[in-house]
Amino acid sequence: MPTSTTTITTAAKPAKPAKAAQATKATTATANSEFGNLRPAVGRSLPQEYYVSSEWFQRDVKMYGATQWLLVDHVSKIPSAGDWFTYEFGSNSIIVVRNKEGEINAFYNVCRHRGSILCAEGSAGKTKTLTCAYHSWSYDLDGNLRPPRSMPEDFDKKANGLVRCHIRVYDGLIFINLAKGNPPDFDVLIGDLKPFLDLHELQNAKVAYSKKWIIDANWKLNVENFLECYHCRAAHPTYTAVHDAMKLLSFGAGAGSSDKAVTNSFEARMKEWEAETNAKGIFTGIVVDGVDSDFFRAAARIPIKDGYKSETRDGTPGSTLMGKFREFDGGQTGVSFNATATIIANNDFALMFRYTPIDTLKTELVVSWIVHKDAVEGQDYDVEKISAVWAITLDEDKTITQNNQKGIQSTAYQPGVYSTQEQRIADFTQWYINRLERFESETAADNTILIAKH
Ligand code: FES
Ligand SMILES: [Fe+2]
Known part of the structure; x- marks a missing residue:
């Protein structure tokens, strides 16, 4: 010691x-x-x-x-796969979610279709997919877009995943950062x-x-x-x-x-x-x-x-x-x-x-x-x-x-x-x-x- x-x-x-x-x-x-x-x-x-x-x-x-680096919560608040909560800072809402592998992801709470929020601000829950209530675009727990309906043939599904937010987890504490480019050195x-x-x-x-x-x-x-x-x-x-x-x-x-x-x-x-x-x-x-x-x-x-x-x-x-x-x-x-x-x-x-x-x-x-x-x-x-x-x-x-x-x-x-x-x-x-x-x-x-x- x-x-x-x-x-x-x-x-x-x-x-x-x-x-x-x-x-x-x-x-x-x-x-x-x-x-x-x-x-x-x-x-x-x-x-x-x-x-x-x-x-x-x-x-x-x-x-x-x-x-x-904004301290948003403790990992015990989202103990199992699919558990999520949102955190709002300035004009940004962030979804913090645990994926199937147990890792914690952070995404901007913005649908890649026409920009609606996906999860109500200040809310939390458990889900298998993050689904937009507006036109039902749906994302897995790693932010990948599932095939949406009625899109043009050349639509690039891979390029339309949720935008990731900088995140680090240390000693059970979850931190996010909203820098557009590289985050500060954690x-x-x-x-x-x-x-x-x-x-x-x-x-x-x-x-x-x-x-x-x-x-x-x-x-x-x-x-x-x-x-x-x-x-x-x-x-x-x-x-x-x-x-x-x-x-x-x-x-x-x-x-x-x-x-x-x-x-x-x-x-x-x-x-x-x-x-x-x-x-x-x-x-x-x-x-x-x-x-x-x-x-x-x-x-x-x-x-x-x-x-x-x-x-x-x-x-x-x-x-x-x-x-x-x-x-x-x-x-x-x-x-x-x-x-x-x-x-x-x-x-x-x-x-x-x-x-x-x-x-x-x-x-x-x-x-x-x-x-x-x-x-x-x-x-x-x-x-x-x-x-x-x-x-x-x-x-x-x-x-x-x-x-x-x-x-x-x-x-x-x-x-x-x-x-x-x-x-x-x-x-x-x-x-x-x-x-x-x-x-x-x-x-x-x-x-x-x-x-x-x-
Ligand atoms: S804005 Fe989300 S599905 Fe249209
Ligand atoms: Fe005081």
Whole structure:
């Protein structure tokens, strides 16, 4: 079993905000971007337009879907051949389906006849064929078109299969990407996160329970709220009762959530816990991507609170041990694949967070609680017990995030200064601008080549 002391990756280390801004200016002077005087100030929340304008929203989803691997669900949601569900992102609906060989395919939910969707958006089911209700064109589970009626003699059936969407499955987690060309490098995404995920063996697990929230707020406000715990003391009595107070100041929203001086205040306890955990043969570490990174990943193993084995209301175990754990180490693993996809794994159960932008002022959050595949409800785990802390916390988050959106829509709103416990948001807003600018500049370059060719 691998062991390690704390490791901070330096490949894309967090930059000091002032430096990040300079670097951005220098490298993007020729980019085809239209930020103009709306370029956000470093260390402040974004200008109003970023949270309320549908034009910005369209730019966001285009960039995000093409540049990020979107975590859509756990494989246990489609356990056997023919099981499928759809996932919607921006203007795209994707069908995720298990074929006869047990592999998972992803197709754009668009009939190759005249473009109707095949499966109702937001639905799931089991089928032998994917059939369009409009004129009954039918596709097998690998997207191949079956012979349609009354087509011209020279019709090429093979050239009219469903359009594949980029898909990867890792440790039981299904990811898709909506890039038109090559997808981002999945191995790079997973590389530094592997030792964290390997501990929990999510491929040997199942979803015990899922819950959905629809939040009337821009997706970036939801992300920002998730990336800081400055609000926790006022908003989350249940959550703060379960977590060490000093830990919440330093690592309240995971790796990189506070600035270095604040984080250092927890260093002695962190080192002590890491030594105890490493002595048990269990891995510990920290990964924090910076403002110029491709994915804005973060991962860390952090103790919950003295005497707490798991993230339940009283700290007692919520289910049977998972993965490589043979005893409780009191730690919790956070793994963010990007700003909208996070796994929080205790020793005995894990949570999968999936934020999806729905509209400028609407975001969907789906959380799935994951337990060992052999765990039996009512015997090994109780849904109420494992879900209580976060179900309560996310209800509270919905309220405060919607209130944040309402206030931002006022003519009096001005970007505000982030606290030292909101370092990860300061980084996120800079990352977002950098990524958007880079993506739009690359897309503009692609278009130039296409125009030149024709
Ligand atoms: S649009 Fe699907 S069969 Fe015609
Ligand atoms: Fe919160």
